[in-house]
Each structure stands twice: as structure tokens, then as C-alpha cells.
Amino acid sequence: MVYNIAERGCEPYIVQVRNMRSVIHSFARTSRRAITRYSKKFLYLPVTLEDEIPSLENVFSMKEMNYMPDLIVARFVNAKKRSDLIQHRYENMISKNKHYESNGILNSSTDITIKFIGDRHEKKQSEVPSNNTTMAAKCFIQWGMEGKLANRFINLCHASNLNRIPQNVSVIEIVTLKFVGQTPSREIVLDAWITDCQNTGFLTRTNLFPNKIRNLEGRKVNVITFNYVPFTVITHDKEKSTVYDGFEMRTFIECAEKLNFTWKLVLDEENLWGAVWSNGSGNGVVGMVAEDQVDVGFAGLYYWYSTFLWTDYTTALSSSGITCLVPKPKLLPSWMSLWLPFSAVMWIAVGVSILIITVVFYTLAKASNKCLGGAILNSYATWINCFLTTMGMFVLQSPPEPQDASHRPIKGFVISLLIFFLLVSSVYSGGLASILTVPRYEHPIDTVKELADSNLPWVNIHEAWVWSLLDSDDPISKTLVHNFQVLTEEEMTELSTQGETAFPLEKFASNHYSVPAHINETAIQTLRIMKEMMYGSHITIATRKSSPYKESFNQIISSLYETGIMLFWEEQMTERYMSRRLQIAIKQSVILSNKEGPTQLMVDHLQGAFVILSLGLALATVVFTAEMAYSTIKRHHERFKDKFRYSD
Template identity: 30%
Template sequence: MDSMVFLLQIILQKYMSHSYCLSIISENNVYLPTNTTSVRFGTIDLDNILATLDMGCSDFVIQVDDPIHFAIVLEKVLFLSNTRRGDRKFIFVPKRLDDSDELLNVLQTGIFTYIPNVILIVPTNKKVEADENCEDYDIVTHKFVGPYEEDIKIPIVLDRWNSCRKVFERNENLFPHDIANMYGRTVKVACFMYPPFVILNLDKQVSRNGRDGLDMRVVDELCSWINCTIEVVDVGAGQWGTVYPNATGTGVLGAVAMGKADFGITSLGYWDKPYPMMDFSAYTFLISVTNLVPKPRLLSRWELPIIAFSFPMWMVTIFSMVYSWLALVLAQHGSTNNAWLNIWRIMMAQPCKLESSWRSQFVLLGPVVTGLIINAAYSAGLSSLFTIPNYEKSIDTVEDLLESGLEWGAPDIAWVYSISSAKDERHMRIVDKFRLLTPSQLKARGENQTIALSIELLPAGCLAIGGGEAITTDILNNYQLLTEDLFFGVSTVAARKNSPYVAKLNDRILRLIEAGLLLAWDSQISLKYQDVKVKMAIKYSRNAEPPTTAPLNLVAIGGIFMILVAGIIVSFIVFLVEMAQGRQKHKKETM
């Protein structure tokens, strides 16, 4: 075993000298001097391993009796830890010279299917003929690359080391899997149909792979660089989905958290709730999330007599009448005889019977002047309302939307993931107004203009509407864009936690941004796949139509006639009441 310790020191010196921290788990308490900070354990303990990971110890040397148990614990620890590394190195050392089979079984565990840097020091148990004291050790890893999933776990001998010569036979790189060439390895990508980010089931003549989209092009570009093969995992109606604390879930997020997919795409953002269970790449696109709100509708004609004055103006008018009535009552020495009727007649520009008292005549002079001004202002306002179309108040800003009480909706709760944990009042109100609705419900409420529609806008013209194809141009013609955004977000790629692909993916994304290809794709996808009528309806939704005039008709003065009819009905009821009271009084007098 001394020779094996010497071999281990050689490997550590060559491949782990720059490690920040090294974790050594040895049930034999093997002494292993290193120039790197190290933490040593005598048993497999989940809490201790988790603590070392959070301290930054990314590389491991393992010498235990049950390496399979370590692999199981490691999978749990990597899920619980807050640190993320795709380049961790693992060296398994046999506890006894006859433990070769136990070590080789480690490569068959699920966790090492996704960890590239793992080697086993396997004794050959064959004595060299020249010297019985010499021992050979094979350095073994898994294939990891290749197009066939069943071949990934196949053990491969990288090199052999002789304890007497103290040299490697082939002097190979003992950690060869640098994700530079995956030799066609299948990479599973979870997504769903959501233009312009993911477009599936295309004709092969339109798109070579039968798929396209902004996010899809990003992962396609990665695989063209590192030579991998994409397998689409269509989550369908699950859409973005959600994740649960036990690492299960639904939709795209659930597929990544449960390990059913290597990547998750389709306009994913930096969302805090799924983050503990997965990694996110550098962002690819900046997205503004906003609303399409109903255009202002024509006011009902019956409302026109009321809205000719604003609410404060109506209050001033009523106050003037009440104040004048009180003044007239005082001028008449407390008598209310005809006081209110005279004030009402004057305000309505009708003749009234003047009192002989100079005090009453002086008091009535004020209502005459006030009534003249109010009548002139009301007539002018009413005539303009009768001829020029009048609309409801326009919803232009986010504050207007919140004050209007209008709800906004989308088919998935992921639309508010980015701001669901926000603590400021504005974003909390935005989340409170959100409603989870199916595309058919969004269509029905959109036709009635009782819901604000969600929309994502990208820098170069692409857009995505919550509700998809259910939101037609007929609906959009009655909607307009807010003049400001609800909030900003980004599009990113979700990956399995501690994925070895993330570093390469980030590198590729930054190169695509530097080359300007992402913006070019934005324009290309927009021109190639998106409905021009829909885009134009949204782009020019705020172009105001010029005001038009119309001749006065019966419908326009319907509100006036409604007031007249209401007055006649009230008068008739009062007349009947007075008649009944008069008859009752006459009966009492005759008795």
C-alpha cells in the first residue's frame, strides 16, 4: 500500500496542486502529505462532506470499504450544497488490494454518469516477474462520451503505473474529459412549443433539425461546438412547471431538477425558487415584460348629461343651491315658503315669482348670476359631448393599470416568478393582480376586454404573447401596449446542478453576444416565423385615430330623455301620493 500512496502523491502533485481545498476520506487513516489545504475524515458522514463542500473543498480522495455508499451520499450532498462546480475531481483508492471489483462498480452509479473527472486506482494483483515486490496499478475512468448512453459507464484503462519503475507506461492525461469533444453524446433538452424561443415540429425543408427558436439555436450552437447530439424532451402542457423541495417537479423545471434533462430552455429567467436545485447559464436575451390593455371605449350616451360636469363641479353646483336656499330662508324670516322651488327655477334658467321683500330680492340676485354662469358652462360642455366622441380614461402606465383595478393574466405562474419574492409595494401589487388562466379563458376575456394580456418583448422585434395563438388579431385590434414595462427579465438556460456543460455554454453564449449573432437571430426569427399582422397590430396599437364629429341624433340625447322620463315617473308617484293623502283628509273632515 505504500507504493499506492506514492502513486497518489504523484497524481495529486500533477493534477490537484491548484485545488483550493482537498477532502480526504480514508477509513485506513492513510497519511497523505499535500501542499494543498485538506480536510480529512475517517468515515463517510453526510454533514461533514456537506460542510467541506460549502467551505470550497471541491476535489476528493476516497478510500473506503463501501464506495457505492459514498456515491449515494455524494448525490445527496451535491443536491443540498450551495456550491456549484462542474469540474470536481474524484480519486478512488482501494482499501485493500483485492477491492478492484468494488471500485469498478462505482462507475455504474447514476451520479458519475454526469461527473467527467473521476479515476480509480485499481491494483492489477499481478506481480512483475522481474521483481516480486513490484506492483502494477491501472488508472481507470469511464468512457463518458459517445453517442450510446449504455456505453457511457464502460470502464476505460487510461494508463498503468509500475511501483518499481515509478513511471506511467503511456503518460496519458488522467483527466481527459474536458467537454471539448463529446463524440456525439446525447444531451437532453427539456422545452415546449413557445415561439419565438422554441419552435418544434417544423418541416425539415424549413429547418434542418425540424426545430428552431432563439433558445434552441443557443443549445444547437453549443452542441455544434462540443460535438454532442440534442434530444428534445417536449414537456407539452406542463410548460415551465414548478419544482418541490424533494427535487421533483413538473414541466421544464421539473425535468431538469429530476435529472430527466441536461438542459431546460424556453424563456427561463433567473428564478430564486428553482435555483437551489439547478444551475443557470449566462443570460442570452434581455426581455421586457409588459401588458396589452384594452383601448379606451366610447362612453355610453346615457352618461353624457352627467359627465358634462366633473365631480367637483357638481359638488360646487349643489353647494351653491343649498347655500342660496339657506340664505333665502333667513331673508324670509325663517319661512321656507317657495324657497327651494325658486332657487331650483333660477338655477334651471326658469322664471320665478319674486318676493316683495328687498332682502329676498337681494339674496336671489346671487343665484341668478351663478345660475347664468353654470347654465352656460353646462350647455357648452354638453354640446361638445354630443358631437365629439368621448372615451374612457386611457390606461397608459403601470400605475394607471393598478388604479384601474384591471387584472392581467397568463397561462402559467412562471410569468411572475421573477418578481414573486419582491418586497416593494409596486411589484407586490402587480403580482396581486395576476391571474392564472387557460388560453381559452384568456381569449374569452380578451374578447370582452376584461383582462390585460401579458407579452414579452425582445430587443430586435420578436415577441411572445401569453395565450399564444388563442389571442387573434381581432382581439389585438382592441388592445394597446402600455407605455412602460411591468418589469424586466432575461432569458437563460437551466442546467442540471453541478453540470459540466455550464462553463462551455457560458463561453459560447459570450462569444455569440460579442459576434452580434443573438440580435441577428432575434430579427431572423421575427421575420421568418412571426405573424406580420399580429406584430403590426401590437406595434401600432397606440396610434391615435383622429377625432371625428357626427350629426346629433336621437341616440345622442337618450340620456336627456331618460332624465325626463325619470322625472315624470317621480312626479306621477308624488301626484298619486298627494291624491291619496287628500282623499284621506277629506274623509276625516266629513266624519
């Protein structure tokens, strides 16, 4: 039931129960599982008006109070018995509230009236004396209750302002926890609701839900992160004292200064980003935030759906994307130089053209001889001769010219073929000259599809690098997730120079890259940056779901982002803590041209020609040997037949 109410976005909650601790614990568990997020306000009432809620120390000291600052308790007291004590307490309360108002902590413009309809303390608005009535109500909230209080409602609106507490009246204290400072669980009386036959209203008309986050007065906030340049930098200076830097760390420190809180760093360097499991438990940055072990976590976090179910995110600090360093394409073998001037489609077109020309040659020669008469040249007498004549023209060899006047159609066809093959051979010769002087490489991996098609494994130290792809139905994304592997830094350092593995890098809005330890100047000589991004997202800070700090953090982050300070910090951290030589090397790795320019022709460049010559010689030798063997066998066979013929 509590879960369904939470999903409806009800706010505030008015609860009437004897055991406050169990209800608070239920609300805390529900808020971790509910999808709806908002800052919740709670008003707890006793079961009966005669009950006096005992000391709230056990309630306000609960762990759940770390993210429930807007919790107030209505406590009924009897002014007959303790009028002097209460009067002294409320005089101090008025003095403190005036101090808070002067510091901007309390907003006196918001007033709440509590009215119990159907109870012996019921008092209609028309019965309140006119001299004690203020302006009309600003808000009216009704909350139906079950059981005994099925017809009882709460009115929250303006009410009278009393300057003192009369004798023999009913007093309702509005109590909350301090939340701020070094004693956050201390009890604070915000105001008092006074009811008698003549006066009804709040004593000081204080805002019952003041903004406690505006000034946390040194309250301790637990934060988790790890060394991940340029987001977070944890290092030591010359005096061996710890130095915290990084543009995310600076943003958090700025929030600490603005909101006046202290912080304690929690480290989980073994699990890094960690994980959150289906039961809400976890480890690392996102896991400890989800388990409420820390209040804030950051380390270049993205808006991951898998962790969004258990954590909350602030507004974006910046944006970044993931690309890959892939192996550089290798030089193509020199024996392939004869085939590289034309693409595969072009070679197919040339082959089909030669076959068609052969057929036309043979058909035209037969038709010309039949219709026009004359002798047919041997070059066009058979299919084989026509094919060899066509191949000769392809390499610019002159064909035999028919001398008979009746072969004019063949002459015209030969002239057109010579022009055609001259153009094809010229294009081929130009491409071949370019390939022999400028080295050619394998096709580089520039897109995500090409990376998936290559089936190259891409590796990193944590599976968080594929969280953004897990819920994708795209076949390419599924292939990338399948090819991802988690390795140690030592294993990745060993693989970085072997040219068989891809390494993801994070590219920032400032056009810089995060360079891990296994990518050094030696490794970058064998790697090349992809042109296309695999995926991208905004960078955020993780907080507990419905965290009271989120809105204040959002305001500070938005101010830093709008003024450009965030981008300035990002560039500054990159320049200060990362190698500029590596940054330049990564950006220039996309260039594949030979730095030495055209190369001098050597024997290696003619490997293709020698390969063809070798194949031709080998084929000729085989054919010649076969013909000689066939001739010898045939001659012996004829002699054997003659021998038996003479014997007969």
C-alpha cells in the first residue's frame, strides 16, 4: 500500500501511528524501490489527542533521518501542568526563529493551520475572532485516513498569530530534527498551535518546512569516488599530504562551500564503479550510493538505466562519448600491388567485358565468313584464339589485321576495342604507379559497424563501459557487448602493442581524451583512434533516491555550467594531469599517410609481376611436361600396336 501511494506522487504525507520508527523504516524502504522521485514532507500525529508522544531521540537518531529533513511531529502537551516551562521554551523558540529568519533559513510567509474536523477540538473558520484572523488560505490539503479516523481531515492554511500562551489551553508542539550541524538528530521545536475558547492559531507562524539544506552548518556528508583523471584526481604533494582535484571534485567542493557542509571520502578502489544487484545491494560507487552507505558518488558517471532504478542523478555537469583505439591497419603485401589499382567490382566488370568480347569476336568472324565470304584468320577461327586475341589487346598488343576486303566489320570492331582497352590500360597504369610509390594499407576501422564486423575484442578494467549498450536491441550493440572483456591493467599493457585488441577511450566536450595507464607512447604507435563514437552521454553525480541534497546540487551545477567554469576546469585538469604528447599522438593517429612521402621503387614493389611470371613459367612447364609425356606414351602405344600387327 505504501508503495502504491508513493507512486501516485502524494505530498506531503500525514501519518497517525503509535510506532513511528516502523513507519519511517517502511517509507525509507519504499522510496528505494519506487520510481517516483521528489522531496517528501512528513507530518506525524499521535493516535489520540490525549496521547503525548515520548522523547523523539530514538526516532531522530535513526539512519533514515539522514535523508528526511522535512519531517515534523505534532506533540500534544498540557499547559495547566507545565505552563511556566512551556512558556520559557516558546520564548526561546521565538528568539531562535527570528534569528533563523534574519539568516534566510526560515520563510515566515508560509503558514500552516492544523484543524481536526469531527473532533472535540473542532473549530470552524467562522468562529475564529476577526481580530485574530489573517489573510486567506494559500493551500488546502486533505488526506483521508482509514479506521478510526475515516472522516477526519487535516487543513493546512493560514491561521491566527498569538503573542503569548494563555493559561488552561491545549498546546500542540510542532517538533522536527535539527538535521544540520554536528548534532543533526537534536530535537527542535518549530512552533506551537494554541487552542482555547478565545484564541486559535500558531504562536510564531514559522515555516514548518524550512530549507535546511541552504546552510548545513558543518554537517558531514559521505562521498565516494576514485582516482579517474580528469574527473577526480587523488594525489600527494611534496609534503605527502593528500591533494584532491579534478573538475568533478572541484564541483563537489564548490557545493560543500556553498551549502556549508564537511565531507568524508570513502574509497572502494577494488570495485571502482561497482554494481547494483536486483535486491538493491551492491558495491563500488553506484552500489554504495544505492545502499545508503554514502550520500554522494561520482567518477564520470553516465545516465545508466540499470542504476537509475536504485539511485538518483543530478543535472549534467558536462558531456562525453566513448570511442576506441583500434589496431592500425597493416601494409598490404607487395604481391597484391598488381590487383590494387582496380576494385573488386572493377575487376569483375573487366572480366565480363573480356568474355563478351570473345563471344562477339567469334560470332562476328563466323557470320562475316558465311555472309561475305573470304578466308577466316586463325586468330578468329576458334574460341581459344578469340580469347587470346582479346587478352592481347587488353595489354595493348596489336591484333592481326584481316587483309581481305570482306572482313571490314571485323576491322571496325577491332578499332573500337583498341580504343576501349587503351583507356582501361591507361587508368590501370596510373593507379599502379600510385600504389607502387605510395604504400597502401588495409581498410581501417573507423565506424562502430566496422568494429563489430572485425570481431576484435575490446577491453577495459570494468564492465561499466558496456552498461550503456546492455539494453539495446541493435545487433551491432549486441555484438560489441559480446566482444567486451574485463582485464587487469597488466594484461592490457601487454596487449596494447600486439595489434589485436581495441581499447575504449572517453572523449570530453573539450576534445580531449582520458588516457589510461596502459596507453603509453609505445602503445600509441600501433593504435589508431576511431572516427565514429560508440555511444555518449551526459556526466552526472549519483545521489540517493529522493535525496534532500539533489536540488541544491542542481542549482550550483547549473550555475557553474552556464558560466563555462565547468569546461574551463575540464581543460585545466587535462593540461595539468595528462600528457600533452599523448593527446596530440591520439588525435594524429587517424592519419595513415606515409610521413616520408613517396618511396623509391625497389624489387619488392615488383613482387606481383614476378609472381605472375613465376606462375606463367610454372604453368608452361607443367603443360610442356604433360604434352611430352602424352607424346611419349602415344608413340610407345603406336609401336606396341604395330608389333602385334606384324606378329599376326
